[in-house]
Amino acid sequence: EVQLVESGGGLVKPGGSLRVSCAASGFTFSSYSMNWVRQAPGKGLEWVSSITSAGTYIYYADSVKGRFTISRDNAKNSLYLQMNSLRAEDTAVYYCARGGYCSGGRCYGEHFDNWGQGTRVTVSS
Amino acid sequence: QSALTQPASVSGSPGQSITISCTGTSSDVGYYDFVSWYQQHPGKAPELMIYDVTNRPSGVSNRFSGSKSGNTASLAISGLQADDEADYYCSSFTTSSTVVFGGGTKLTVL
Numbered sequence A: 001e002v003q004l005v006e007s008g009g010g011l012v013k014p015g016g017s018l019r020v021s022c023a024a025s026g027f028t029f030s031s032y033s034m035n036w037v038r039q040a041p042g043k044g045l046e047w048v049s050s051i052t053s054a055g056t057y058i059y060y061a062d063s064v065k066g067r068f069t070i071s072r073d074n075a076k077n078s079l080y081l082q083m084n085s086l087r088a089e090d091t092a093v094y095y096c097a098r099g100g101y102c103s104g105g106r107c108y109g110e111h112f113d114n115w116g117q118g119t120r121v122t123v124s125s
Numbered sequence B: 001q002s003a004l005t006q007p008a009s010v011s012g013s014p015g016q017s018i019t020i021s022c023t024g025t026s027s028d029v030g031y032y033d034f035v036s037w038y039q040q041h042p043g044k045a046p047e048l049m050i051y052d053v054t055n056r057p058s059g060v061s062n063r064f065s066g067s068k069s070g071n072t073a074s075l076a077i078s079g080l081q082a083d084d085e086a087d088y089y090c091s092s093f094t095t096s097s098t099v100v101f102g103g104g105t106k107l108t109v110l
Helices: none
Strands: A003-007 A010-012 A018-025 A032-039 A045-051 A058-060 A068-073 A078-083 A092-103 A106-108 A119-123 B009-012 B018-023 B035-040 B047-050 B064-069 B072-077 B086-093 B099-101 B105-109
Touching: A003 A092, A018 A032, A018 A092, A018 A119, A032 A078, A045 A068, A045 A078, A045 A092, A045 B086, A045 B099, A058 A068, B009 B018, B018 B086, B018 B105, B035 B064, B047 B064, B072 B086
Parallel strands: A010 A119, B009 B105
Antiparallel strands: A003 A018, A018 A078, A032 A045, A032 A092, A045 A058, A068 A078, A092 A106, A092 A119, B018 B072, B035 B047, B035 B086, B064 B072, B086 B099, B086 B105
């Protein structure tokens, strides 16, 4: 069974930093692209960032580019999101989501078939 | 990266059918057949219902179906059931290799 478990959320002041993590199990983590998706309180889903299986290609939403860094450790089956220069509008539940299967340098599938339960990040003074 | 456009709410009675639209641009919905739909119940994580416009993951009821015409994709739900009441989000891959979601549609089963 695929499991994604996020951790590391909490309360941080504006301008501060936080790193959230996602521990994966139940599948070959190193063969899949991974994503972060967030949801502000009472709002819709917003894609944040994606990383291919080997970390070769990384993409960000304009709203976080230059402030957030996605990374992964395939040996630890873990995904990370380092968030710097945090703003009030970054307050959200952050979900880890599995993307497409990657093979031979290509990834197949642009949908998110498994999600974690989310970790809450609150940016407030 | 403007959000895809969905109606804020739709409703239907048990047993009826409804359709939710999702309008994008020629750089996302209209360019790729990489439209997905997600169901989210309150306080829960989203669940994939449709991918690549028309495909259902295993375990998803065949009452759910997807389609696309030009820059607009649609999710249809037939035989509405009480448990279908939830928020629904569309998403699309874009020509910038990013993903964009719709604003979400609240489905009410009357």
